[in-house]
Amino acid sequence: MNQPASAYFIEDRHDPNETHTLAVLVQNEPGVLARVIGLFSGRGYNIESLTVSETESQKHLSRITIVTTGTPMVIEQIKHQLDRMIPVYRVVDMTQTKRSIERELAMVKVRGEGEHRVEALRLADAFRARVIDATTESFVFEITGNTDKINQFIDLMRPLGLVEVSRTGVAAIGRGPEGM
Template structure:
């Protein structure tokens, strides 16, 4: 600890990291996704999940759903910088706009025989996962839900013979009648 009255003794406040789901409505044209991703990579921001799809065919609009983590100041910077990109029509932070519906789809391949096979089937039923492919040696389960549900399912499948996982990323929409 520094001397009394010294500025060196002041502790810096610790900012907590927050996870936010941001929805961006953009023109559906070549290079738009690259510009959005470039904004993140150029500033060292991490993308935890990314989902992109055309949502309005006639208007040629796509929706990009990004899950990212940062301090409140960084999240605000991300939203402001996204809003300034030319092909962006709107930026909505779904985390702060109230109740949202978030879902992800995962395909989970599990190998197992005997008791492990029976346990994998039992857990799949509990999690409402659907077997979309099966043989005598393996299953491929399809599961949808919140990220936490999928992570829990994958963790439980690990000791039962988890082979691989393929995830779509988060799709999210705000509740209510309002449009983004």
């Protein structure tokens, strides 16, 4: 194993990356989101998507949903690193439970005339996207679904005059009667 001159041991890691969705329950206090994001940037972890909002205002609890990628060892690290933060109550790996539902909302603006306009509307109907704004030359569609579905819809809109997209990022919840 050749490596350049270094005071550190440089190694190639060959484990394949996995994508996981983590639900993190935190005390809603100043700086808590900065702590979570800082952990990811500081330790070189990836954030594919991040969604955060207060979910129980009386208890000051917020729920953060993070979609991240990494080797199985890195994913384990991320969970432990999150869990040991002082304002973090719980970390649940929604992907590992295999019993979770993931949804994302996107607003998609499309500009066009004639055939393109008709086609966009027809595809929107097929994807159960709603028209939430319209002018004579544009639509804004609202679409909800998992990430793949939204990606697919956006790809279809591209040749039809896609202008811009605003996405919420993924929210996830477990199936069945139990809470996290």
